[in-house]
Amino acid sequence: MEFLSVIPPIVAVVLAILTKRVLLSLFISIWVGGMIAAGGNPFEAVGVTFTWMKDVMIDPWNARFLVMTALLGTGAAFMFKTGGAQGLIRALEKKLNTKKRVQLLPYFLGLIIFFNDYVNSVIVGNASKDITAKHKVSREKLSYIIDSTSAPIATIGPVSDWIGFQVSLIAASFASIGIIGLEPYFTFLQSIPWNFYAILCLFAVPMIILGKDFGPMAKAEKRAQTTGKLIPDGSVPLSSVEDDLGEPHKKEGNVWNFFLPLVTLISVSLWGLWYTGGGAEGKSMMDALADTDVSIALTWGAFAMTLTGLIMALIQGMKLRECEETLLGGVRTMLPALIIIILAWSIGTVTSELGTAEFVVNATQGWMTAALLPFLVFIIGMFISFATGTSWGTMSILTPIAIPLAYTFGGEELIPIIVGAIFAGAIFGDHVSPISDTTVMASIFSGSDHIAHVNTQAPYALVPASIAAVLYLTYSFIGSGYVLLIAGIIIQFFVLRYLGNR
Template sequence: MALSLFVGQSISPSWYVQKVSLDKANEENVQRAIPADDSLLWASQGSSSQTVPTEEPEWVRVDQEDGTFEIFSLTPRKHWGYWSFLPAVMAVALCFVTREPITALTGGILAGALLMHQYDVAGDVLIPALATRSGAGILVLYLWFLGGIMGIWSRNGAALAFAELMTRRFVRGPVTARLVAWFLGVLFFQGGTLSTVLVGTTVRPVADKEKISHEELSYIVDSTASPIAILIPFNAWAFYLQGLIFVSGAGFLATETDRIRFFITSVPLSFYAMLAVLFTLLLCFDKLPFLGAGMREAIRRSRETGQLDRPGAQPMLARELETSDPPEGYRPSVWEFFVPLGLIVGVALGTAFWFGSPDVHSAFGIALLVAFGVTLARGMSLEDAVGGLTNGLKGVVYGSVVLLLAVIIGSISRNAGGGIYLMDVFAGELPFWMLPVLFQVLTMFIAFSTGTSFGTFAVALPLVMPLAWATALSLGMEHPVLYLSICFAAVINGSVYGDQCSPISDTTVLSSMATGCDLMDHVRTQIGPATIAAVLAGIGWTAAVFLAL
C-alpha cells in the first residue's frame, strides 16, 4: 500500500495514443471521421508522452494521393509504465499467499486506487463499479438468478434426482462422470460464463456422487469453456473479434464476412485451445501424464476418503447447496431439473440466433420463474419454496462478492494501462519468427493481470495485426496470410490462457463457484497442465512460421 501511494504521488502517468484502422465501408465510421489536419491527436499517435492535447478519442480520415482514403480511430490511453501492473501483481500474489480471495482482491483494489489518486475508494471505485451494467449484471445473474435456481433444485431434490438418473443410466464411475462434464463443455460451445455455469451446475451433483474432486471438475469445466469457443466459433466471439482485426490495405479483411471467414480459417492454428481440450479428455481417462502434485493429491484424496475439497478449503459454494433437503411428503422429479435447464439453453441459443448474442439474464430469469412455479404446482408450500430460494441466495453470496471484486480489480488493471505499455515497448523491430511467441507471452501476461480475454483482445489485436501484416510484406513472404493467421492465433490463444489461469478472472471464479471448489485450489491445480499446453503451442507456432516463407 505504501509503495502504491508513493508511486502515485511521485510518478506522473504517460499517455499513448492508440491508432486503429477502421472499416471505411462502415458508414458510421465515415460520418464521425474528421480530416487529419483538424485532428488534435494525429501528431501524437504511436508514441508515449507526458501530455496529450485532448483525452477524448477521435475518428480521423486520411486522404491518399490516388483518391482513396483511410479511416482510423485515435484513443488516448495513460499508463504508469511497469508500475501499471502493481495492483494486479498485489492481488494475484496475495491470492497465492493467503488463499483468501476477498482480502487479496480488496488489497489489489486499494493499491490501484492509491496509484491512480482515487482516495475515496467507496465513492470513486466501488459504487461506480456497482452502478455499471456488468456490476449490476453480476448481482442479478449470479446472486439472484443462479443462487435462486440452485436453491430451488436443492430444496425440491431435482439435482439429486438428476444425479441418480445419470448414475443409473449412463455413469459407471469416475471416468464416465468426468466424460459427461467434458462432453457438456464441448456441447455448450458459447464459452465464457454461460458454459462454466451450465456445465458446473449440471454435472456437480453427478460428480459429487462419484467422488470426483472439485479441483478435477473445475479444471474440466474451465478448460472446455473459452478454449472450445475458439475451436467452434459459431458464437458471439467471432462477431466481437472481427471488429478488431481490420487491417488497412489487406483486401481479404475488407468486410465483416471476410473477417469472420479469416477467424474460422485460423481455427486449425489454435494449438493451445486444442491441447487444453485434449488434456481434459486425457484427464477423464486418467491418461494425462503431467497432472502436477496438487491435482494428483486431489484425486487420491477424493477417491480414498470421499473428501471433495482439501481440509481447510474455502469452497465458493455453501455446503447447504451440495445436499438435497425436500420437505416431508414431497416427491422429487428429474423433470424439475430438465425443464429449467432446457429453458436456459433454449432461450440463450434462441436469442443468440435471433439477436447475435445470447441473453443470459433472460435465460436464467425465465428458468428461475418456471422452476419456482413448477415446484409450487407439484405441491410444495410457498414457505418451503421461498426457504429454498433464500438458502440459494445465501449460498452464493461469498462467490458473488469474489466475482464482483474480481471484475473491479480487472477494470482497475485495465485503466492503469499495463497492456498498452507492454505493447508499446515490445512492438518494435524483432526477428519475424519471434513475433508469434512474443505476442503469445504478452497477451498471456496481460490477460492474467487483468482477468479478461476480451479486454486483452481489444488492446492487442489492433496493434498486432498491422505489425504482423507489415512484417510479412516487408520480408516478401510467400504466404503472408498464413503468417498473419499464426500471429492472430497466438494472440487469442495467449489471451485465453491468461484469462483461464488468472485468479482475478470472472470465468475462473465462476468455474470454482459452479463446481463448489476453493478458488485458489482451482488455480493452483489448473495452472500446471495449462502452462504445458501453452509451451507446446508456442513451439508449434514458431515452427509454423517457417511454412509462411
C-alpha cells in the same frame, strides 16, 4: 509510472496464492493501485478504491451481469430443491459406473454447450457435481474439467457470443488499416487451427481423465479417494448449495426437474442472443451475434430458468414461503462470487487507468519480427490476461495492435496466425488467473475452493501453453497450422503420460 502499473495485478495474484484469501487480496491490490494513482497518499487511495468499485457496479453491462449471476444461482437452487440433481443421478448411475466415465460426463457436456462459457459452467457444474461426488472426484478436478472446456470451446465455435465478439474486433481492425477483400468471419475460421492453446486444452482434458494425474491435482485426487474429503481441510468453497438451501423438497426428484430449467435457459439465451443482435430485422446469425447484447440475452435466459424452476416447485407442492427462501438461498450461494467479480472488475479498472497493457505491449514492440510475432503476441496475451483476469479485455487490447503489425510484417497470410495467437494467449489467462470471472464461475458451480482450483489447474494449463509457445516459434519453418497442431497433440500426449507416470 508505467512500470508501477504492473504492481497491482502482481500483488493480487501473489497475495491470493500466499494467503488463500481472495477477497482480501483483491481489495488490497485495488488499494495499492489507488495509492499509485493518488501519488502515494493512502487516505486518498481509499477514496479512489471505492470510486472504482462504484463505477464498475453502475456500468450497465456489469450491473446486468450481476443480476444474471444471481438469477443463475436461484435457477440452480430450484433445480436442487425440486430434486432435479438426484433425478439425473438416478437416470445416469447405471451407465456412469466408474470414476473415469463420471469425469467424462462434464467434459462431453462442456463440448456440447459451446455457445456461452458462463451458461456452460452452470449447466455442467449442476449436472455433474453430485454424481462426481458419489465417485469421490475432488472438487478441484471437476472445476478443472469445467474451466478447461468452457472458454476453449466457446472461442472456436461453431456459433457463440465469443465468436461474434471476436469477429467484430477483427472487422474493426480491418477497417482501421483499410484492408479490403478479406472477410472477417473467414479470417476467424482460418485462425482456428492456429489457436493452439484452446485446442490443446480440449485434448488435454480427456488425456488426463483417461491417464494419470500429476502435481497438486494428484494430491487432491488422492485425498478425495482415501479420505472422502472433496475439498481440502480449512478451505471454503465459493458456493455450497447444501449449506444454503438445506435438504431437497423431494429427494426422489424427476430428471425433468433438471432438464426443463436447462432447456429453458439454453433456448431463451440463444433466442436472446439472436434477437438483441437484430436477428428479427433480417441479419444473419453471425452478424446478429457480432452485434448482440450478451448481458441482456443471458439475463432473459437466467430469469426464464428461475421462473421454470419456481413453477415446477409450486406444482410439487412447495409453499410460497419455501419458494421465497429458495430464491434467497440461491442468491446467498452466489454472494461470495458476486463480491469477487466486482473486485476483479475493479482490478481491470486499475490496470486500465494505470496503463498496464500498454506498458507490456510497448516493452516488446521494438524487437518484434515476422518470425517472432506470433510467439510474442501469444506471450503478451498470456501476461495481460493473467494480470487483468479478462480474456475479452485482452482481445480488445491486443487485436487492434497485433493485426496491423501482422499486416505490416507478413501481409494477409500472417493475419490468421496472429488472430489465433491473440485468442490463445487471452484464454490462458482465464485459466490460471485467480481474478478471472470464468475461473470464478468454474469454482462456484463445481463447489470448489477458489484458490485450490487455481493452484491445481495451473500446472495442467502450463503444459498446453508451453507446447503452444514452441509451436508459434516454429511456424516460420513449417507454415501449416494443421501439421503443427497434430505434432502438438502427439507431444502433449507423451508429456502428460510422462508426468502422470512420475
